[in-house]
Amino acid sequence: MPVTIEIPTAFRRFTDGAPKVDCSASTVAEALSVLTSRFPDLSKHVRDESGQIRQFLNVYLNEEDIRFLGGEACCVKEGDRVLLVPSIAGGAI
Amino acid sequence: MRREDLAGRAFSMWRYAEFLPLPEGYVAASAVGGTPLVAGRKLAEQWGVKNLFLKNDAVCFPSLSFKDRVVATALVAARRFGFQTVGCSSTGNLANAVAAQAAQQGLDACVFIPADLEPAKVLNTAVYGARIVRIHGNYDQVNRLCAQIADRFQWGLVNVNLRPYYSEGSKTHGFEIAEQLGWRLPDNVVVPMAGGSLIGKIAKAFRELVVLGWVQERPVRFFGAQATGCSPISSAVKRGLARFEPQKPNTIARSLAIGNPADGNYASKLILESGGWAEDVSDPEIVAAIKLLAETEGIFTETAGGVTAGVTQKLIREGRIHPDETTVVCITGNGLKTTDAIAADFPAAAAIAPRLDAFEAYLEAQLPATAAAGA
Numbered sequence: 001m002p003v004t005i006e007i008p009t010a011f012r013r014f015t016d017g018a019p020k021v022d023c024s025a026s027t028v029a030e031a032l033s034v035l036t037s038r039f040p041d042l043s044k045h046v047r048d049e050s051g052q053i054r055q056f057l058n059v060y061l062n063e064e065d066i067r068f069l070g071g072e073a074c075c076v077k078e079g080d081r082v083l084l085v086p087s088i089a090g091g092a093i
Numbered sequence: 094m095r096r097e098d099l100a101g102r103a104f105s106m107w108r109y110a111e112f113l114p115l116p117e118g119y120v121a122a123s124a125v126g127g128t129p130l131v132a133g134r135k136l137a138e139q140w141g142v143k144n145l146f147l148k149n150d151a152v153c154f155p156s157l158s159f160k161d162r163v164v165a166t167a168l169v170a171a172r173r174f175g176f177q178t179v180g181c182s183s184t185g186n187l188a189n190a191v192a193a194q195a196a197q198q199g200l201d202a203c204v205f206i207p208a209d210l211e212p213a214k215v216l217n218t219a220v221y222g223a224r225i226v227r228i229h230g231n232y233d234q235v236n237r238l239c240a241q242i243a244d245r246f247q248w249g250l251v252n253v254n255l256r257p258y259y260s261e262g263s264k265t266h267g268f269e270i271a272e273q274l275g276w277r278l279p280d281n282v283v284v285p286m287a288g289g290s291l292i293g294k295i296a297k298a299f300r301e302l303v304v305l306g307w308v309q310e311r312p313v314r315f316f317g318a319q320a321t322g323c324s325p326i327s328s329a330v331k332r333g334l335a336r337f338e339p340q341k342p343n344t345i346a347r348s349l350a351i352g353n354p355a356d357g358n359y360a361s362k363l364i365l366e367s368g369g370w371a372e373d374v375s376d377p378e379i380v381a382a383i384k385l386l387a388e389t390e391g392i393f394t395e396t397a398g399g400v401t402a403g404v405t406q407k408l409i410r411e412g413r414i415h416p417d418e419t420t421v422v423c424i425t426g427n428g429l430k431t432t433d434a435i436a437a438d439f440p441a442a443a444a445i446a447p448r449l450d451a452f453e454a455y456l457e458a459q460l461p462a463t464a465a466a467g468a
Binding site: 008009055056058060063065067068083085086087088089090 | 230233234237240241244252253254256288289290336338339341353355356358359
């Protein structure tokens with residue numbers, strides 16, 4: 001399925017400045033794999049050492065947080081948008 | 094720097110200027126913070142504990158919640174960065190604080206709120222002339238939108254692109270607690286949790302005071318309070334999860350209704366490492382705690398304060414807070430903003446004629462014993 005991944009400013013230096021990346025995928029996980037194989041430097045900002053999506057990166061399928069959709073295995077359909085939105089937190093010594 | 098250096102300074106959050114991200118020689122735009130630490134004697138007696146204190150940010154200046162502190166430091170940064178428009182995603186209190194301080198400092202304010210927020214909180218933003226954008230969605234959806242807006246527009250969103258400056262302001266709540274206890278750290282602190290940031294910043298404040306030798310180091314247990322209808326952090330603590338699971342909020346404690354708390358994992362880690370715990374209370378328990386705090390200590394707090402007081406009571410009952418220890422309960426907002434939550438408990442009484450006999454008849458009907466005693 002053709003879907004569009006929306007890239008936040010902080011990640012655009014890894015996508016040659018592209019704010020959106022079109023790809024073909026059947027799940028969110030697959031869309032993310034296509035994205036990170038096309039832009040390998042982005043990989044470590046999307047997934048941690050154990051392969052999980054980083055805890056301060058929120059991933060949405062259209063309007064919904066994918067954690068409410070069963071996680072990254074959730075299916076996408078034609079024209080869906082996958083949003084990557086970093087959450088801003090922290091500040092300990 | 095020494096504690097004695099504070100002696101000539103007014104009691105506001107700015108007395109701790111050296112601990113905050115401020116330019117050299119910063120002159121404060123207005124007084125913020127400096128709220129009372131109240132010895133909750135009647136409440137303590139009722140709960141069977143000895144040393145209970147209420148840090149009362151329900152009377153924080155200028156907009157009656159602890160959010161005045163974070164906005165104060167964020168707006169200093171906003172002006173240094175040259176932002177003319179400031180804003181936030183908010184469950185209400187933060188929008189009030191941004192609107193009030195932006196008005197005073199001549200900045201334009203544009204705040205983003207869930208469309209179904211309490212009317213008083215919306216009005217308390219509108220009155221300062223701020224632009225209010227109501228969003229169909231919950232806070233988490235508003236917050237996501239604001240992350241995208243901060244990406245697109247050159248605006249200073251205090252809890253998004255100014256967040257490092259914003260969060261440092263929270264430390265002053267902790268500095269004041271330590272100073273008001275006589276430069277001593279408490280055994281326990283009970284903190285309401287929405288995004289989960291405040292609890293970590295109180296801990297950070299205590300650590301900074303220890304590093305400077307201003308207070309003696311001692312173990313402080315941190316306890317987090319949430320509403321059962323939005324309890325991602327307390328659930329994570331209770332279930333021992335490394336990562337919280339987001340929730341769809343459903344509680345009258347709107348100011349704590351953040352189902353995807355950005356600092357949630359930090360908060361639960363801090364709580365567990367400190368030997369503390371997290372609890373949550375139902376909506377009826379929140380209302381009961383608001384009334385109890387008002388009736389015993391004369392403090393009218395909003396629903397978030399009801400959560401914190403209700404959770405404290407629960408923690409004492411569960412034996413997690415011990416009767417002989419010093420416990421500080423952080424009350425972070427004012428009850429006048431969430432009157433809807435308790436209005437049903439206080440129906441208006443029938444009016445009487447302005448005559449003494451009418452009052453005597455009223456007393457007779459309402460309080461026969463009192464009337465007899467007074468006669």
